[in-house]
Amino acid sequence: MAFKTSLRPSSSSSSSSSSFLKYKLFSSSTHLKKRPPISNSRNEVPPKLDMPSVADQTSLDKFLNEKRRSGNVFPDEAHYVFDFMIQRQPAPHMSSFNKLFTALVKNKNYEDVISLFKRLNSTGLLPDLITFNILINCLCNVSRAFDAFVVFGRILMRGFSPDAVTFNCLIKGLCRESRIANATHLLKKMKDFGCRPDVVTYGTLIHGLCRTGNTSIALKLHEEMVKGNDELWPDIFCYSSIIDGLCKDGSIDKAKELFSEMMSRGINPDVVSYTSLIHGLCCWGKWEEAKDLIVVMMDQHVQPNVVTFSVIIDELCKKGNIVKANELFELMIQKGVKPNTFTYSTLMDGLCKNGKIDKANELLGLMIQRGVNPNTITYSTLMDGLCKNGKIDKANELLGLMIQRGVKPNTVTYNTLINELCKNANIDKENELVELMIQRGVNPNTVT
Template sequence: MMLGVVGVVSRAHHISTKIAAMSSSSLFRLTRFPILSNPTFLPSFHSVPHSFHNVDDAVSFFNRMLQMHPTPSIIEFSMILTSLVKMKHYSTAISLSHQMELKGIRPDIVTSSILINCYCHLGQLTSAFSVMGNILKRGYQPNTIILNTLMKGLCLKGMVQRAMEFHDDVVAQGFRLDEVSYATLINGLCKTGDTRAALRLLRQIERPNVIMYSTIIDSLCKVKLVSDAYDLYSEMVARRIPPIAVTYNALINGFCIVGRFQQAVGLLNEMVLQCIDAEVRTFNILVEALCKEGNVKEAKNVFAVMVKQGLEPNIVSYSSLRMGTVLLRK
């Protein structure tokens, strides 16, 4: 039996009221989602969009489609909207969808999910949740992709606590979130400096991945809690989650910040031994830090390893060495 859309409950109203107070936009409401006895989930949209040289070509093609008889399917319109999104022309995609509706072409679930994505990128969360409400009224439940988009939209606006409350809301309603969901929340918490909250969230995740760990490790290193970051790295390795270049970059940078260059060089050597492709940025972190400390000889050794690895030094690499040489002469 299909249940109707449940009205706004106290928690949702509390969230939307706080957001309204923070924004000049009108109040939007996070609706509690009904649990359907036989739920119809939104399909994930994997389209191959038309190839357009620029936004004008896409708009022109869209307008020609609007004049066609019979009218092309909504799938074809969605393909063009997707192309515009890939070109980051979110406002244009929204405008064309409105034109489509004026022509009596009703958006389907895929089109609605595209609109939610556009509104979130533009920070227009009121409109994003309004589209979500329309989806629910048509008897559908959102898939994980849409929920992730809304959480990311809240995080991009700096409303990380609202995103956490939204997370609590949908989980309480029985929705299953994925790795992207939690990586989004952890990234949002770390960007607002709430690394401890990110760490608590990590502990609640059954199967955290290397991106989640690396994000927190980087955040800890930036505030010089390098020992804590290394402990987290050791925990990750113990859980057989292999570190990646991003993980090592964060730790190497952290050790350089606190002047522990021996450990930083040791991590670089570990990367080489583990056959993890270091980036030019990885070597530049060390070269710059060593040069600032006047250890130009060791910086040149690191530089030589970079070249031996087949990486091409960039302007940062050469500038750091030049700076170190100048400082050494003073």
């Protein structure tokens, strides 16, 4: 549903601002969430804080600038510095508090910023627009868009004019909660506040649209940007988002067209845009084109990442080319790219389907040895391979290892074993397994 019509620039009168706050902006099911308590006992142990001599505003800002640049600030340390700042007379400029908050945001300590902002309010110090923007960003990053719009109301009440950063954060928050209609409407409303959307605004909304399957609307925004001036020309983030969305929709030709357009504009594709198109080409059976693009990618000195390698390994396994898949897996490690759970599971599945059960079992051991945790899919894949090769005892042992390592089997896992026991007419073991399944809170389905 679109925004209510009360979302408009505020007048100078306090009654207008108050009505803005009281009026519900949205009719969706997003409500004010219960805030998680800020724990004083954190896993991180802050280093001993050696506060420099900060006798004046200049030396304090120098200290805070260093913290902001390095991002080397622990939450407990930030609370300590905040206490130091609010006790100073005269109080530091609001810009100093903003620098401290920004340092926390850099490490994604959003809840700590929200907590410190509440304390800032209690001191009587007045936040500026930058402070409010930082708070809105933090609220949106913890999926509290409703609260972020309450802060937006406070911005208007204080007489500030929201800027592109304000709207970009709000649009990002709405997209994060999949409230795409609201986000799209807010883009239109920016003009009513005399605020011009920038590339970040469009990029954020385009990404949200593509992530939720609204690629056709994202394309219209892209065309709107292209028809405008050079200041609003899509950047690499915009292109990568749409290329990924088009590939997932099966519109490979359009994705390739945009990829070429991007390069013709002098925008060099990055690992994300290459990987998205390679993945799309692989998924839709265009393996030869995918291989050509991989060569181009390497020629352009763009280093493939774990997703790139995993996508190609998956495609090679599906085509039964296990030798090449294994070679690529080894190359991946040589290049310093650490395989993840998906990579191992994919290769394991390929090995199992090609009857290389011992190799798949070795791969599981190697995976654990390298500190990569197998998940339910990993274990179920190998279990299925063992069962299909008549190794029911080994599969049963693997189930025990899986449970021992704290990985919860699902219905598919149990059904794989039950199916093999049925084939061997092992009714007693089958019944035991069904009972174990129910005891562990896994509900049997029609296949069971």
